[in-house]
Amino acid sequence: MDKYFDRIRVGDLTVDPSMDTGRLYMQRDEIAAWTAKIAENWDVEMLLPALVSRRADGQLVIIDGQHSNQACINQEGPDFRRDTMVYQGLTVQQEAKLFLAANKHRRPVKPFDNFRVSLTAGDPLAIQVDNEVRSLGDDLQIAATPSTNRVGAVQALLVMGKTPGMVSRVLKVVSAAWGRDASTWDNIILRAVAMVLTWPGNWDLADDARLIKVLKSGGAPKIWKQNAVRERASGGGSASRSMPMAQEIVRAYNHGLGREETLVSGWPKKAPSKVKAAS
Numbered sequence: 642m643d644k645y646f647d648r649i650r651v652g653d654l655t656v657d658p659s660m661d662t663g664r665l666y667m668q669r670d671e672i673a674a675w676t677a678k679i680a681e682n683w684d685v686e687m688l689l690p691a692l693v694s695r696r697a698d699g700q701l702v703i704i705d706g707q708h709s710n711q712a713c714i715n716q717e718g719p720d721f722r723r724d725t726m727v728y729q730g731l732t733v734q735q736e737a738k739l740f741l742a743a744n745k746h747r748r749p750v751k752p753f754d755n756f757r758v759s760l761t762a763g764d765p766l767a768i769q770v771d772n773e774v775r776s777l778g779d780d781l782q783i784a785a786t787p788s789t790n791r792v793g794a795v796q797a798l799l800v801m802g803k804t805p806g807m808v809s810r811v812l813k814v815v816s817a818a819w820g821r822d823a824s825t826w827d828n829i830i831l832r833a834v835a836m837v838l839t840w841p842g843n844w845d846l847a848d849d850a851r852l853i854k855v856l857k858s859g860g861a862p863k864i865w866k867q868n869a870v871r872e873r874a875s876g877g878g879s880a881s882r883s884m885p886m887a888q889e890i891v892r893a894y895n896h897g898l899g900r901e902e903t904l905v906s907g908w909p910k911k912a913p914s915k916v917k918a919a920s
Contacts, residue, residue, distance in 0.1 A: 643729040646690070651710050652719025654693060654703050657736075679712040688713060690724040692743055694731050701727070704736055705743040752795040753785040770802035773809040777816070787823040794828040801835045804844075811835050814849055818856035829869060830862050833886035837894075840887075840905045847894075847904060855893045865889075 691706030703710055713721055728739065759767035774783055780790050787793035792812070801807040811834045812826075819825045837852075838844050859865055869886035891906040 642731055642735065645727055645729075647725050647727050648722040649693070649701060649725050649727075650719060651713045651717070651721050651723050654691065654701050654710050654723070654725075656707055657702050676708045676711045676715070679709055680715050683712060683716045685713070685717060685721075688723060690726055692739060693725045693727045694736050694739075695727050695729045696731075702736070704728075704740050751785065753783070753793070756783060756795045756799070766799060766802050769805065770798050770808055773802070773806070774798070774812065776809050777812055779821075781812070781821070787826040789821050789823070791823075792826040793823075794826055794831050797828045797831045797835070801831065804835075804839065807835055807838065810838065810849070814852055815856065815862075817849075818853045819862055822862075824862040827862055827866060829866050829883050829886065832883035833865070833869065833890065836883055836887035837890050837904065840891075840907060841909065843904045846902070851894060852890070855890060859889070859893060 688709060689706070691710055692704040693706075694702045694704055696702060710723065713723060728735075731739070756767055756770075760771060771783060774781055774792055782791060783795060783798065784791035784793055792798065798808055801811060811831055814834055815825050815830060824830075834852075834856075838847060856865070865886055868889065869882050869884075888906050891904045895903040
């Protein structure tokens with residue numbers, strides 16, 4: 642097979658629409674959410690070369706780099722020229738093998754490794770989260786695995802960090818309730834407490850001293866987590882499994898309080914859209 646480097650208009654790069662697995666073509670459907678995530682953190686200098694197959698009819702088909710290409714079109718316009726490695730004369734089977742070579746054998750980057758590199762790259766969110774964790778003192782910092790003074794729930798921290806002050810507030814609450822322990826820094830636990838504070842109005846209304854008391858009275862983090870998992874019928878990631886725990890925290894917090902002091906449990910439901918009558 643022949644191959645060469647070229648700079649090609651992103652608008653000229655296409656995706657095989659057939660998606661015929663019987664022909665062994667393994668290109669994935671475009672996922673709008675993933676494209677949007679790339680666009681949200683867009684940095685054109687970090688756009689890697691795409692793998693492209695130039696077919697006999699002249700069509701330029703993306704083998705690897707579909708989502709970043711669409712994000713590039715959205716951010717830079719279709720005339721932006723992207724670095725590419727172009728392969729010529731490939732069969733559909735060879736395209737599939739090249740796709741697998743680009744994706745199947747990649748070693749997944751662990752969340753903490755990603756976080757550490759983000760700090761080095763000067764990512765604002767990573768820096769903010771790191772600063773908030775360290776602000777609690779006593780050498781508390783983010784690590785690959787949790788321990789007394791090491792918080793390992795990197796993904797939860799990054800989600801929480803989108804609200805300034807959330808990371809430090811949640812860590813102060815849970816450590817006051819259960820002490821500094823690996824179980825205190827659990828992903829589900831941190832997400833649940835953050836969820837309570839994220840719901841409309843709760844950030845300003847919640848009394849941290851009362852919240853700490855509620856968490857203490859409900860038992861160790863392990864008990865809260867077991868109850869939360871039990872509430873979920875099956876499946877779901879740590880975010881969805883945090884929901885029942887967050888709701889239980891609010892129920893316990895609100896017990897005996899007047900209406901004006903109670904916390905909100907969940908997000909307001911959207912009103913159903915009106916269906917226009919047929920004319």
